[in-house]
Amino acid sequence: MTDHEATTATTERPVLTGFPVLPERPAHRDRNVLRWLGAYTASMLGDNIYYLALSWAAVQAGTPAQAGLVTALSALPRALLMLGGGVLADRFGPRKVVISSDAVRCVTVLAVAVLLLTASPGLWPLVLLSLVFGTVDAVFMPAVGALPARITGPGQLTRVQGLRGLAIRFAGVVGAPLGGLGVALGGPATAFGLAGLLIAVSVPLLVRVRIADLPGDGRTAGRTPWRDLKDGLSYIRNHRVLAPLVIALALGDLGFVGPLNIGLTLLAEERGWGASGMGWVLAGVGAGAGMAALLLAVRGRLPHAGIVMPVSILTGSAAIAALPHAPDVVAAAGVAVLLGLLTGLSGALCGALLQTQSDPAYLGRVSSVAGIVSLGLAPLGMPLSAAAIGVWGTGPVFAVSAAVCGLGGVLALCVRDLRQVQLPH
Incomplete structure (x- = not known):
């Protein structure tokens, strides 16, 4: 299939298996999308509570260094296995993979909650939980990325990205206090139990979500997973829009993550703002990103996305x-x-373009590559930023990071096919 055929295929109206073809509804008034959104929000709330409970339990059971290792362990299987997770999403369908992943996460978290409630097992169950969670995340994240194109029409994908951004912000704001309340009431076991129950809420909601058959579904039949993986990487590499878009995403994230994580902590210390000052700056980033998500959720589509994004x-x-x-x-x-407003806007538009420009048969693998870029490559900038700030200070390092980030925008503007791309109506 040529790039033009792939792009044309993704703009066709999906046919709902077992359901009549209905007119495309605005995503925020579509019950099918809202069921998915409720499931996603519950799952993200559970995630936020889980990470707080894990770090608290690890600090209680071991040294600070051991606690840091436990909380970081999940990143390893997530980075190593996410490409395989994209293959699974494309072979078996994203809903099956998401439901199975949430079920495994729920059972595992509740099992650790029961274990902590009845015994004092030390660090080993937390190590195991972190590894299992990271492994399941490697499958869960690409499948989540492949779902939006199957629950609504292509003209609503930008609005869905906005709704997804609002869900992430809501989970981030509400999840931590809920986790803290759980720890205060009954320790880490109670917080783990609350996380598991919230993740469990997402499963019946996902079961009720109608999933569309898209052109190209089932194309992996008869192929080996290794062949699917190679085909997916080759597809992205040869695509005139996706290849530069993924590179632009990588540069943007690489330049953003370092300064806004470890860099901001060091900046607050250098300027004497303290933890509260750093909190206000982080809150500003979150508020801006929330406004961008709300804008896209309400408006639904921005014209000239290929220019607005870079x-x-x-x-x-x-x-x-x-x-x-x-x-x-x-x-x-x-x-x-x-x-926050600008990065939230560019991130949501990147997500919508990845959805609309991908051949449906490759959506899981495209999502997995984008996830590795954001969750695997970009965090490498944090230790580099910290070391560089120690030598040259915050101003020069933030300037270099900004140049790396801006290079992604320059690249996107220089590639004609990406610059001229439009989101479907």
């Missing part, structure tokens, strides 16, 4: 460079709001 990256990179030069914490929080 321009947002470039403007956001300028905000990264400006952050260490803010005269006080109030100004820094204002810059952070702008940064």
Whole structure:
């Protein structure tokens, strides 16, 4: 299939298996999308509570260094196995994979909750839980990325990305206090139990979500998983829009993650803002990203996405460079709001373009590559940023990070096929 045929295929209206073809409804008024959104929100809430409970339990059971190792362990299987997770999503269908993944996560978390409630087993169950969670995440994340195109029409995918962004922000704001309340009431076991129950809520909701058959589904029949993996990587590499889009996403994330994680902590220490000041700046980033998600959820589509996305990256990179030069914490929080708005907008548009430009048969594998870029490659910038700030200070390192991020926007603007791409109506 040529790139033009693949793009055309993704703009066709999906045919719902066992259901009549219905007019495309706005995503925020589509019960099918709202069921998916409820399931996704419950699962994300459970995730946020789980990570808080895991870190608290690990600190209680071991040394700070051991606790850090336990909480970081899940990143290893997630990075190593995510490409395989994309293959599974395309071979077996994303809903089956998401439901199975959530069921495994639920059972595992509840089992550890019961174990902690009845005994004091030390670190070993937490190590096992972290590894299992990371392994299941490697399968879960690509399948989640492949679902939106199967639950609504292509014209609603930008709105779905906005709704998904709102769910992530809501889970981040509400999940931590809920986890803290669980720990306060009954220790880590109670928090783990609450996380498991919230994840469990997502399973029956997902079972009720109608899934569309898209052109190209079932094309992996008769192939080996290894052949599927190679085909998926080759498909992305040769695609005139997806290949530069993934590279732009990688550069943008690589330049963003370091400064906004470890870099911001060191900046707050350097400027004397303290933990509360750092919290206000992070809150500004979150508020800006939430506004971007709300804008896309309400508006549903932005014209000239191939231009708006890289321009947002470039403007956001300028905000990264400006952050260490803010005269006080109030100004820094204002810059952070702008940064969150622009990066939230570019991230959601990247997600929508990945969905609409991918051949449906490759959506899981495309999502897995994008996930590795964001969750595997980008975090490598954190230790590099920390070491560089120790030598040169925050200003130069934030400027270099901004240049790396901006390079993604420049690349996107220079590639004609990506620059001219439009989201479907």
